[in-house]
Every structure is written in structure tokens, then in C-alpha cells.
Amino acid sequence: MQPEVVMIGLGYIGLPTAALIASNEVNVHGVDINQHVVDTINRGEIHIVEPSLDEAVAKAVDKGYLQAATTPVEANNYLIVVPTPFKDKNEPDISFVEAATRAVLPLLKEGDLYIIESTSPVGTTEKMMEFIYENRPELKDKLFIAYCPERVLPGNVMHELVHNDRVIGGVNAASTEKAISFYSNYVKGALHPTNARTAEMCKLVENSSRDVQIAFANELSLICDKAGINVWELIELANKHPRVTILQPGCGVGGHCIAVDPYFITADFPMESQIIGKAREINNYKSFWCAEKVKTAKLQFQLKHGRKPSIAIMGLAFKPN
Ligand SMILES: NC(=O)c1ccc[n+]([C@@H]2O[C@H](COP(=O)([O-])OP(=O)(O)OC[C@H]3O[C@@H](n4cnc5c(N)ncnc54)[C@H](O)[C@@H]3O)[C@@H](O)[C@H]2O)c1
Incomplete structure (x- = not known):
């Protein structure tokens, strides 16, 4: 069966998010370039330390709602949750986000929702939108593209994923609305609409x-x-x-x-x-x-x-x- 959600990046943020969505009986296809991560998850185990994540993953894998692989497949919703470190001169490195986007590029179809959760410099979501439409011009303005930063506290992720307020910014109003509707299935905290640039800056400003x-x-x-x-x-x-x-x-x-x-x-x-x-x-x-x-x-x-x-x-x- 085609999964509903593809989660790219199964680390401290991506895996708990994938497990949360799967716990709502939604089919999630998790993707990670690290084979060890993929194998561990497919055994129903976890490779990171996070309270109650082990039970959530074991249950989701056992019931067939979560599986992992090194490559993505077609879905309706794509979440990008890969690392965004900084380079030598303290400049952000968005190459992981670009690589993840490149991986889903051939799978995208009209009406799909593409969300970046990775902490990103201002303008990244628009940059990825341009990249997608340059390579798939037939999809121009037919995708929903949004940015939704994560603000969970390691050690309390499974609770905060559900209960924290989220800031959600689309590249246009329809994208914001579509992304809010997606998160409203899993999040009990308030979902605050804005545009992509403000949502990107909001995450950076919180930690600054x-x-x-x-x-x-x-x-x-x-x-x-x-x-x-x-x-x-x-x-x-x-x-x-x-x-x-x-x-x-x-x-x-x-x-x-x-x-x-x-x-x-x-x-x-x-x-x-x-x-x-x-x-x-x-x-x-x-x-x-x-x-x-x-x-x-x-x-x-x-x-x-x-x-x-x-x-x-x-x-x-x-x-x-
Ligand atoms: N950890 C936190 O507390 C936290 C909180 C808020 C926001 N964030 C942000 O969330 C993002 C993810 O952070 P994290 O802590 O989950 O990172 P992480 O390193 O724990 O996990 C990222 C995973 O992505 C995988 N990956 C890298 N490139 C990939 C690709 N092209 N395709 C598929 N998988 C790929 C890696 O193998 C790794 O398993 C970062 O932007 C981070 O700044 C993290």
C-alpha cells in the first residue's frame, strides 16, 4: 500500500515524528541514508536515546504503520527532517536539505504537500520551491510547500511533539492551510499560521x-x-x-x-x-x-x-x- 507520509531523516526529530504519525494508524515510510538506522528501526528498535520512543517505534513497526528504507517512495506528504549544520565560517550548510529534496523530486505529483522541518536559514523553503519547479515545471504552483520548525526538548520529545504550539508558514496561503490541516491530525498544541520566511526566522530567533x-x-x-x-x-x-x-x-x-x-x-x-x-x-x-x-x-x-x-x-x- 502507498504510504501517506514519507519522512526523510530518522534522527532525534524525524523518528519521533514518524512514530507519532504512525501511532495514529497512518502509513509512514521513513527514509535515512544510514543503513544501520534503517535496519534498527525495521527490527522495531531505536538507535537514539529518547524516553518512550522505543515503545512507540516497536508498536508502529509491529502493526505495519512504520517502515524504513534508504530511498523514498511515492506518498502524498513529504517531510524533510535532515541535519542543517554549519560550515567552516559559521555559514549554514543546507546541502542535506537539497539532497533530500532531490531524492523526492521525481516522486512529487500535483496536490502533494512538501514540508521542511529542519532548522533552516531564511529563504530556504523558497529556494527549495524554486529548485523543485525548475526541475518539474509541470508542477508549478500545483504543490503545497511549507516550513514548520520543531521546538521539542530532548528527553520530553514524545510529549512535546503533541502538546507544543507550532508555527507553520507556507509559500502561499493555500500551502499554510494545507500544512495546518496536516499537523492538526497529530498536534494538540495551537497551530499558528504565518509565511515561510517568518516561520524560518521564528525558529532561529527563539534559540538566539x-x-x-x-x-x-x-x-x-x-x-x-x-x-x-x-x-x-x-x-x-x-x-x-x-x-x-x-x-x-x-x-x-x-x-x-x-x-x-x-x-x-x-x-x-x-x-x-x-x-x-x-x-x-x-x-x-x-x-x-x-x-x-x-x-x-x-x-x-x-x-x-x-x-x-x-x-x-x-x-x-x-x-x-
Ligand atoms: N535534536 C533537536 O533537539 C532538534 C530540535 C529542533 C530542531 N532540530 C533540527 O531538526 C533537524 C534534524 O535534527 P536531528 O537532531 O533530528 O538530526 P539527527 O542527526 O539526529 O538526524 C538526522 C538524520 O537524517 C539522516 N540524513 C542525512 N541526510 C539525509 C538524506 N539526504 N536523506 C535521508 N536521511 C538523511 C541522517 O543519517 C540522520 O539519521 C536539524 O535541522 C535540527 O537543527 C533538532
Whole structure:
């Protein structure tokens, strides 16, 4: 039977999304270029760590609603959920999105819905639309094309996929409407319509906002270290102000998204994104600053005790438990 949905990319976001859709008794054909990923899923197992995903995948595969392969097949809805890393000069690399689009290109037919979920620089959805219509001119304006970013928290993905609000932006009003109608089958959170460029920027701005706020706390910790002030006490006191909420400083910024996504703005808008760019610098620098502190403490210990200290690094996992 022809699947209803083709999911390109079966990683931290694509696989849970595929499992969620399949759990609604919708036929999903998952695609990944990694044969190990495909084989693992087809055994009803998972290759990543995410609570309750194993049960969802096992059930979906067992009931025949989810299968994986290295190549796509014809469907009515295509979701692109491949990586979007950055290149040497902190420039976004959309080659995976292009490759995934190229793979579905010959399968597309009138009335199909093509959605990009991968975090993407502004204009990517329109670029892919142009690429599709250049190569399949007979389909011009006959496809529904939209962008819908993902904002789930690893560790709570299966819950947040269903309950988070989503921002959905089509390349035109009909595409937005079609994509909203698609997600409304699986998502209980509110679905907010907009255009593709705004939806792309929305995702980037959400993580840049976090990055800037964390950079503020990290910068305070550098200032306080020099000023001989306990930054933790300072922030606790400042947060007693009814309209002030300063985050806690750390040793930089981790995770999949926050340390990456702001570059998708600074690469395209270097003159305008001064604070966003500076926040990235501060948060990157903070890691080296912390490492220097540890090195200095280590040398001081050695000088004092005549032996090397053992160093414990607490909190090496980026999420609790
Ligand atoms: N992980 C998160 O918490 C998170 C949250 C929000 C958004 N995102 C975004 O979602 C996108 C996917 O992230 P992820 O964490 O799921 O990545 P991931 O690396 O876990 O998974 C991506 C999968 O895509 C496969 N792939 C690569 N190119 C392919 C191709 N051409 N065809 C088929 N499969 C291909 C890879 O083999 C991999 O298994 C990224 O743009 C990321 O920025 C991730």
C-alpha cells in the first residue's frame, strides 16, 4: 500500500515524528541514508536515546504503520527532517536539505504537500520551491510547500511533539492551510499560521533569544569574577526586582540547537545582528575562560602539594539523568 507520509531523516526529530504519525494508524515510510538506522528501526528498535520512543517505534513497526528504507517512495506528504549544520565560517550548510529534496523530486505529483522541518536559514523553503519547479515545471504552483520548525526538548520529545504550539508558514496561503490541516491530525498544541520566511526566522530567533540571555548571565559572571562579587548571590538579588529575570551562568552553551542556530542569522545579516553575534562570542569564550580557571587551579594545587590533583567534571551530560 502507498504510504501517506514519507519522512526523510530518522534522527532525534524525524523518528519521533514518524512514530507519532504512525501511532495514529497512518502509513509512514521513513527514509535515512544510514543503513544501520534503517535496519534498527525495521527490527522495531531505536538507535537514539529518547524516553518512550522505543515503545512507540516497536508498536508502529509491529502493526505495519512504520517502515524504513534508504530511498523514498511515492506518498502524498513529504517531510524533510535532515541535519542543517554549519560550515567552516559559521555559514549554514543546507546541502542535506537539497539532497533530500532531490531524492523526492521525481516522486512529487500535483496536490502533494512538501514540508521542511529542519532548522533552516531564511529563504530556504523558497529556494527549495524554486529548485523543485525548475526541475518539474509541470508542477508549478500545483504543490503545497511549507516550513514548520520543531521546538521539542530532548528527553520530553514524545510529549512535546503533541502538546507544543507550532508555527507553520507556507509559500502561499493555500500551502499554510494545507500544512495546518496536516499537523492538526497529530498536534494538540495551537497551530499558528504565518509565511515561510517568518516561520524560518521564528525558529532561529527563539534559540538566539536564549543564547543572548545566557550570554548576559555569562558576561555577568566574568565581570563579577574581576569585581570580587559572588555572581550567584548577585543574580538572586537582582531577580527580586519584579521585572528582572536573569538566567544562571554556566561554562558556555550546549545542546543541539542554541549554539548553532544564531549563526544562521549572523551569516545572512552580519551588520544587523550585532547582539546575536556578540552573544555567540561570549558564550564560546566562556568555555575557554572556565578551562583556563581549571588549569590555573590545577597548577596552584601542584605547586602547593607537589602532586597532580584529580579533577572531577560534574554534569558532563547535557541533560539531567
Ligand atoms: N535534536 C533537536 O533537539 C532538534 C530540535 C529542533 C530542531 N532540530 C533540527 O531538526 C533537524 C534534524 O535534527 P536531528 O537532531 O533530528 O538530526 P539527527 O542527526 O539526529 O538526524 C538526522 C538524520 O537524517 C539522516 N540524513 C542525512 N541526510 C539525509 C538524506 N539526504 N536523506 C535521508 N536521511 C538523511 C541522517 O543519517 C540522520 O539519521 C536539524 O535541522 C535540527 O537543527 C533538532
